[in-house]
Structures are given as structure tokens and as C-alpha cells.
Amino acid sequence: MSAPMTRDPAVAAACLVAGGLVALPTETVYGLGGNALDPRAVARIFEAKQRPFFDPLIVHLADRSWLQRVAQNVSPLALRLAEKFWPGPLTLVLPRTSAVPDLVTSGLDTVGVRVPDHPLTREVLRLADCPIAAPSANPFGRLSPTTAQHVAEQLGDRIDLILDGGACRVGVESTIVRVEGDSLILLRPGGLPIEDLAPFAVRIERPTTVEEQLPTAPGMLPQHYAPRTPVRLWKAGETWPEGRRVGQLLLSGTADPRAAACEVLSASGELVEAAAGFFEALHRLDACGLDMILATPFPERGLGVALNDRLTRAAAS
Missing domain, CATH: 3.90.870.10 (DHBP synthase)
Incomplete structure (x- = not known):
């Protein structure tokens, strides 16, 4: 219940x-x-x-x-x-x-x-x-x-x-x-x-x-914020994991045609909009029955710093 x-x-x-x-x-x-x-x-x-x-x-x-x-x-x-x-x-x-x-x-x-x-x-x-x-x-x-x-x-x-x-x-x-x-x-x-x-x-x-x-505040452990589906940091041009059911998490742009599912956080690349939908997008990808999620890192400025921190810890899990 x-x-x-x-x-x-x-x-x-x-x-x-x-x-x-x-x-x-x-x-x-x-x-x-x-x-x-x-x-x-x-x-x-x-x-x-x-x-x-x-x-x-x-x-x-x-x-x-x-x-x-x-x-x-x-x-x-x-x-x-x-x-x-x-x-x-x-x-x-x-x-x-x-x-x-x-x-x-x-x-x-x-x-x-x-x-x-x-x-x-x-x-x-x-x-x-x-x-x-x-x-x-x-x-x-x-x-x-x-x-x-x-x-x-x-x-x-x-x-x-x-x-x-x-x-x-x-x-x-x-x-x-x-x-x-x-x-x-x-x-x-x-x-x-x-x-x-x-x-x-x-x-x-x-x-x-x-x-x-040892953590002196929440969220300091190296492994944290992870979906059940494994997360890997990935940039365009890197080797694609063939033969796997793969999802993508992108700030902006379009999905790779080989992706089984994709979440684009902000069509305009706006970091505030991306942060607001970040965990919601990962929840949706986690429900897709994927073998892995390829996540493209964010610009290292503004809220992108926090988003990259969450991605790095999720990928460490």
C-alpha cells in the first residue's frame, strides 16, 4: 500500500x-x-x-x-x-x-x-x-x-x-x-x-x-543519484555500444538514430530549463527497459556544474 x-x-x-x-x-x-x-x-x-x-x-x-x-x-x-x-x-x-x-x-x-x-x-x-x-x-x-x-x-x-x-x-x-x-x-x-x-x-x-x-554534507559520496539503468558519460563521435538497447540524455540537439529512446532537456540549450527536467527525464529513461543511458556532459558553467556533478556520480554507480 x-x-x-x-x-x-x-x-x-x-x-x-x-x-x-x-x-x-x-x-x-x-x-x-x-x-x-x-x-x-x-x-x-x-x-x-x-x-x-x-x-x-x-x-x-x-x-x-x-x-x-x-x-x-x-x-x-x-x-x-x-x-x-x-x-x-x-x-x-x-x-x-x-x-x-x-x-x-x-x-x-x-x-x-x-x-x-x-x-x-x-x-x-x-x-x-x-x-x-x-x-x-x-x-x-x-x-x-x-x-x-x-x-x-x-x-x-x-x-x-x-x-x-x-x-x-x-x-x-x-x-x-x-x-x-x-x-x-x-x-x-x-x-x-x-x-x-x-x-x-x-x-x-x-x-x-x-x-x-567521509561526507560532511549530503551528496558527497562518489556514487549517488543513480537510476537502475547504468549511466555512461558520452560525447558525439565516441564509440557507440553496438548490439545494446541504448537511451540518450542530451541538453539540446537531436538523438542518434541508433538510440532506442532519447530525452532532450532544452531545445534552446537553456540550463535552467534543463535542470528543472533533469531527474524527470532520467526517470522516464529508466522506465524504458534500456541496457544503458548515454549522457552527454553539460557546459561547465551555471547550473551545468551541478548537472555534471549528478551525472558523474550516477555514472560511478
Whole structure:
């Protein structure tokens, strides 16, 4: 039996207050929400997703004034970023308060926080009056859901409720940065282009190799975001896998005549449009009974950075 669906934020809030798990729409992807301050509810999130406990969760807030509930010693730069980009697809990794259970942060002394830009989920937060821990509402490592139906198909029998807020507008997960003084550490590229952050920081750096041994934020594992069908990065002119049923994922252009299925994300090559339809296109290709998906990399700018990150991790699986 799949979880019931509702469009009523009051019903979703009541379920969360009672310790339930609710799939919630955001502007990025659907999240699997539970009361972030209730260790039992948080443990149920890990169980439902079959997510390893070393992979921390993002905590969602109703607005900036809630920061003091979960974070402390928030730097001036972090406050400027929150004021500029919240609500929106930016997660800030900040020193946590003792109110946040260790399970949420995988024992780290920092917590990832953001304010989602979806009116239904922000209303749920206000009605429930608690921060909500919400990783993507999918089995761990698989394709992120951008519609309520994706959630029902992947997790419907493991959770209590699905709040249907329509298709996600941005379509890829939030950008995650750790704030260190006047600098930012980019932990995951996402729905906010890194170019938008550049004017606010002295430097934007990538994590060191040591930092990447265990994730300090979601989406940092080398294998992630994968459909059941194997994904291979492919460019025009490379060897075509003959004798295989092959699908293509393209930013723009036309399919190779040998492809059994093809998804073109934007006829004009527009990266915002491509990001919004990225996971939806992979879900459709995954349902075609293909032997593999050949995905052409995106331009390495704007949202193309986040899309290439998702493709690389999907192909690693």
C-alpha cells in the first residue's frame, strides 16, 4: 500500500508532530521529512531510505529567525548569505546547537540548514513549529524525486504521507557550502549557481582529499543519484555500444538514430530549463527497459556544474 497523498499542509504538519514521515515538496526536489529534534523520527528517515548513518541530513527552517534553534556562532558572512538567498536552494553548514541530535549530523559539530522556497512546505514548518530534517525522498543513492508520483513509486510503502505540491521548479538539490571566515567551501554544487555566491566571499574552495573521505554534507559520496539503468558519460563521435538497447540524455540537439529512446532537456540549450527536467527525464529513461543511458556532459558553467556533478556520480554507480 502506498502512502496517502494530500495537498493540505495542516494534515502534513499533524503527521510530523506525531512523529510521522512526510514527503514534502521543495523548489529543488521532494524531501523525506521528519521532526529534526526527535531522534526516533530521524532514525525512521534513515530506515526508510536505507541510508548509511555516516551521511548527514539537511535541516529545513520556516525562515531565518529559526536559525538560533539549530545553529550557533553564525558568522556575518553566513547571515548575509541567508538574507540574500533564503528562501532558496542554498544550504549553509554551520556550528550546531545541542538541540540537534547527533543522528542528524552523523556526529559532526556542524549542521546543514536552509529555508525551502515552496509555500506548502513553509506552511507545514510554521504549523508544525519544528525544524524538519529532510533528505531527498528516494531510496539512498537513487534518482531524486521531482514529483509526488516519483515518491509514491520509490518510497510509498515505507512512509506515512505524501504532500503533493506539484513538480519541483528547480529540479536539482540545493548548493551546499561551509562558511569559514570570509571564505566558502563548496561541498556540493546545486540549484544556486556558484557564480551567484562569488561576490560575497573572498575565496570559494573545494574540500580537501582528507575531508572527502567521509561526507560532511549530503551528496558527497562518489556514487549517488543513480537510476537502475547504468549511466555512461558520452560525447558525439565516441564509440557507440553496438548490439545494446541504448537511451540518450542530451541538453539540446537531436538523438542518434541508433538510440532506442532519447530525452532532450532544452531545445534552446537553456540550463535552467534543463535542470528543472533533469531527474524527470532520467526517470522516464529508466522506465524504458534500456541496457544503458548515454549522457552527454553539460557546459561547465551555471547550473551545468551541478548537472555534471549528478551525472558523474550516477555514472560511478
